[in-house]
Amino acid sequence: MQTVLTIVVPCYKEEEVLNKTNRTLIDLLNEMINAEQIASNSRILYVDDGSDDQTWAVIQQFSTDFNSVTGLKLSRNFGHQGALLAGLEVAVKKSDCIVTIDADLQDDPTVIREFIKAFNNGYEVVYGVRKKRETDTFFKKHTALFFYKSMNWLGVELVANHADFRLLSKQAAKQLLDFKETTMFIRGIVPLLGFSSTKVYYDRKKREAGESKYPLKKMISFSIEGLTSFSIAPIKFILALGMVSLVVATIITIYALSRKVLGETVSGWTSMMISLWILGGLQLISISIIGLYIGKIFMEVKHRPRFIIEQENFSDSFNQIKEKNIKQFSAQKQKFFH
Structure with a gap:
């Protein structure tokens, strides 16, 4: 046949x-x-x-x-x-x-x-x-x-x-x-x-x-769709990034307190602004990635x-x-x- x-x-x-x-x-x-x-x-x-x-x-x-x-x-x-x-x-x-x-x-x-x-x-x-x-x-x-x-x-x-x-x-x-x-x-x-x-x-x-x-726009969207459909690696990356940020923040805090105890002036405006922008950007990226996964759950549970x-x-x-x-x-x- x-x-x-x-x-x-x-x-x-x-x-x-x-x-x-x-x-x-x-x-x-x-x-x-x-x-x-x-x-x-x-x-x-x-x-x-x-x-x-x-x-x-x-x-x-x-x-x-x-x-x-x-x-x-x-x-x-x-x-x-x-x-x-x-x-x-x-x-x-x-x-x-x-x-x-x-x-x-x-x-x-x-x-x-x-x-x-x-x-x-x-x-x-x-x-x-x-x-x-x-x-x-x-x-x-x-x-x-x-x-x-x-x-x-x-x-x-x-x-x-x-x-x-x-x-x-x-x-x-x-x-x-x-x-x-x-x-x-x-x-x-x-x-x-x-x-x-x-x-x-x-x-x-x-x-x-x-x-x-x-x-290009559709190719990027297609790539993100593929990644978020098969892997939670981006969320694990956010967790690792948060832990690294915590370690860095602890080191900076110890450094700042030690300088204050020694009576030395800490010039903080520049470092503060840089820290705010970097951490703010990381937070927005992290929230967006988590939002992608939540959005996929939202679409899937509707069973359209x-x-x-x-x-x-x-x-x-x-x-x-x-x-x-x-x-x-x-x-x-x-x-x-x-």
């Missing part, structure tokens, strides 16, 4: 690049079906993450013109991780394995063939890992490497230079969906599943159209849904096995793109 594959593609304001993306993925899917690598009812599932452009209209057109294309529309922007989870929850019902890939196709889709080979060899999780980061700026490259090293040092198992381009078996996807965090850091949770895994290396391309959905599906657009049901007519496919494709 052939493998039923679903390619989940989260989309947020991607109307500029979607036509090329769909053409590339349709060609790849068709080639793999013809080569009998995957089943004929394998699918592409686009998830519109609350875009305010024509992304959903484009996806609807795809699902009308191509039997192998389906779509989900979320009621608002739930973020990249929420869109991935929505796609996984729908796809896992009738798929043997699921590949997640971003709509800009900077991650090389031809590598999916290698993913399927690894899956057929018994691997439940296959990570797409970048060989190098030449397309990144100097700042992004080194901050990313620092992030991976820091997370691993803190005990969080992350696959370096891996984002969200991966294959999950049906079993692995089901177990992932059993994690009920409201704010889920998928890159950190997948290694926790413990299933057999392997890596496939590839060269990342430059984005051909549209703008990156991960500017991680995503809300507004519309589903399927050309036919997932549970129907429909053989492709290659001539009809070619005619539809030519009509749509020309």
Whole structure:
């Protein structure tokens, strides 16, 4: 029995690049079906993450013109991780394995063939890992490497230079969906599943159209989310910092009292102002870090849904096995793109 594959593609304001993306993925899917690598009812599932452009209209057109294309529309922007989870929850019902890939196709889709080979060899999780980061700026490259090293040092198992381009078996996807965090850091949770895994290396391309959905502000937020989701190291650091401050304060107090007993004048304005600013800054930072953890608890205890599906657009049901007519496919494709 052939493998039923679903390619989940989260989309947020991607109307500029979607036509090329769909053409590339349709060609790849068709080639793999013809080569009998995957089943004929394998699918592409686009998830519109609350875009305010024509992304959903484009996806609807795809699902009308191509039997192998389906779509989900979320009621608002739930973020990249929420869109991935929505796609996984729908796809896992009738798929043997699921590949997640971003709509800009900077991650090389031809590598999916290698993913399927690894899956057929018994691997439940296959990570797409970048060989190098030449397309990144100097700042992004080194901050990313620092992030991976820091997370691993803190005990969080992350696959370096891996984002969200991966294959999950049906079993692995089901177990992932059993994690009920409201704010889920998928890159950190997948290694926790413990299933057999392997890596496939590839060269990342430059984005051909549209703008990156991960500017510096979002990358920093994403890093903080990952850190606070898996480690209490920042709180332990605050404790250590407080103990060091207490020791330093004790030494300064003894020094000041000894100078006073000896009758020597203590010039204190400068040292007092410096101490006030340093301690004040440390206190604000400490309160903020603790506040982040309290905020996460606040969000988790509400048990709000991680995503809300507004519309589903399927050309036919997932549970129907429909053989492709290659001539009809070619005619539809030519009509749509020309």
